Amino acid sequence: MPVHPLPARDAAADDRLLADFAELSAIGATPAGGVERQAATPEDGATRSWLARWLADRGFTVVADRVGNQFGLLELVPDAPYVLAGSHLDSQPRGGRFDGAYGVLAAAHAADRLRAGLAAAGRTPRYNVAVVNWFNEEGSRFEPSMMGSAVFTGLMPPETALGTTDVAGTTVADALTAIGALGERDVFGAGAPHTVAGYVEIHIEQGRELDKSGTTLGLVHRTWAANKYQISVLGEQAHTGATAIADRRDALYGAALAVVALRDLADRYGEELHTSCGRLTVLPNSPVVVPREVRMHLDLRSPSDALLAEADAALRATFAEIEVKADVRIERHVAHTWTGQDYPPAGVALAREVARDLGVSFMPVQTRAGHDSTNLKNAVPTVMLFIPSVEGISHAEAEFTADADLCRGLDVLTETLARMVEGALDRA
Template identity: 35%
Template sequence: MTALDTPGGARAVARCDALAGAPYSDMEGGLFRAYLTRAHRAAVDRVAVWMEEAGMTARVDPAGNLVGTYAGTDPSAPALVIGSHLDSVRDAGPYDGSLGVMLGIECVAALHAQGRRLPFAIEVYGFGDEEGSRFPAAMLTSRAVAGTLDADLAAIVDGQGVSLAAALERFGGGPDAPGGNIAAYRDALRVPGRTLAYLEAHIEQGPVLEADGLAVGTVTGIAAQLRYALTVRGMAGHAGTTAMRLRRDALAGAAAMVLAAEQMARGDDSDVVATVGMIEALPGAANVIPGEVRFTLDVRSGSEKRRDRVAAAILERFREIAAARALELDAALIHDLASSPSDPALMDLMDEALVLAGQPVRRLVSGAGHDAMNMAALCPTVMLFIRCRHGISHNPAEHVGPADADIALRVMLGFIQRLGESLAA
């Protein structure tokens, strides 16, 4: 039997690998599965089959999320939701998001094989848009489910001029969806009070677990994020005729700012991280001094106060650099995401599940955003991190060992067991 035929963590990993190429990718020679594309539709259809084989009924909701339902013994009881995302960044690794969905399916498959039904239903979500790699907004689909979606859906357009409405219509719906109707998008909302808890398993996307020699760990929460768009304006000029002392070089000023952000975040000696991930120099000619530079600044921390303090200090330093170099600086806040702590009681159950699976208890914060941060508006949430080799993610070199995935599966099943026991107590 191949890994694809063998239930458990190895099958979850093998299924992620199977989804990493055609027809489940929008790019040649790599993985790029954007929201509401043909590759996304193909993945949804394939994963729906796996859900059905595991004993679930599968549907596509009005936002394009894939939802598998494993009924419980009490139809009136709120459901446990297990989820992650099926979309990816460009030139991605195969496990970010998808592994959490596959492990949710494996949890249900294990229960179904034993003929077990819990008092509550289990619903496995394959969210459609966590990465925001197609439209200029991320986590549209989990925000729709949680009821926190405040965007003007009719105004959302991708880089090729395709509207969200048109993309949804082309994508289509499932048996319970209104055929890709943008007017019904928010009907993906789960009825308040009908969700017991949300569990998300995800690769760590960092090196902590590997450095500690651990396969899995309990996530204490998702870090608060601030993101800015910055524009530095100077004076464009000829590279050969403008004396150095007379220059107002926007790129040189921006370079000083980038280094200042790094130095100040490191100097705080805390969990604060600051990243300049995009930079563009204009007019972009080899023989022209840049007159304008645009770049992003991303600042994160487990503490909103610490994040805000360091971000304010960085921006003030940027202003000082701009003034010293006779440059203009504009800073626009793109988004402000609050920290999302995991539920204390659910973290305790996860720690107990770690012990049941023979694993040491380890807690760590998530610096990356996840669908769990939106689902926290709907119900208590908890996450389980899984070791990834060298902490590499958003990269084709992303790797998770089948043995680690199997440990994660055992922990998740233990968590489900302890959750059921806690409700019966």
């Protein structure tokens, strides 16, 4: 039976969520309705401070670990493990205000509703609750993405994360120190004071399936595979006017062929393969100089590991042809990869049960994008939930999710969290 720490449709709770979301969205706001709060910038720091005040005012203990993951600890059972709920507050440049931030704020509201409901009922759960804001999920300033949760789950050494630099040469450690967000020790895990019993995350879909079908909730059961690369196209610097075309080793020409090759791959495989290219750095970037080098980020994603491997091999073959045609050399370095993987079936089943009990329409969905839950799901019992994104727009100022979906998502998250702290996934 539903636990219902608060009634499923509580108008006052909805109003509080929306008011807080509007206040949060004002930090780093852009003229067209988005936000810009890249990881460990002053705007990100202001957002983290806002969350810390919100949590502290409601009795949470706010701490950061040694790679900047921010936690709001709510101890309900002394010495018991914690169920984590959250997402991320950092954004893309001129990003949307819903991506990540909704999941953190919804987790904070769900935990606070749960605390109040348990106190009113005189109940003691099995586990504690912690709200989490993962550091650098977006990977726009510091690569790779999902950095904080990767360190948390042992997929990346903390020293690697802290030594990573942005394009200006600032390290993660220095950037976190500058905004007062660098903790001194781990908060969870071996040798740390706390342990984890589970994780739940709610996020906008960043796709069109829920919006197209008029469905309220997505039950994430699988993630697409992804290969992300840094490549360098190496040519030779020369004069744009004096150097004969036949004599040029134009790195930008080679890079342009690589961009077209990526799109041709996507067209060849249809919706089973997504490709992209971003962050081109052209050297020396002078109007009268043939570029000697172009550095760029490539991204291939697919629901099929086999198809991704096939497309990757095809791209490597095309690169060899580009090297001959443009008289350049292409160096490729792996930035971040993961295979297609299922989410824990018990977590999907729990989310389905909650949706049915609350009368919420739902459907199974795959996530094309990476999320912090992508890392957590292999470490602890995990639930991943989606709410609709209008027209699937994301990583853009036009990103939008309706108020009703934000509020209904909070209801589902609260009930899911309530069941998890009662041990619903203990045998997962």
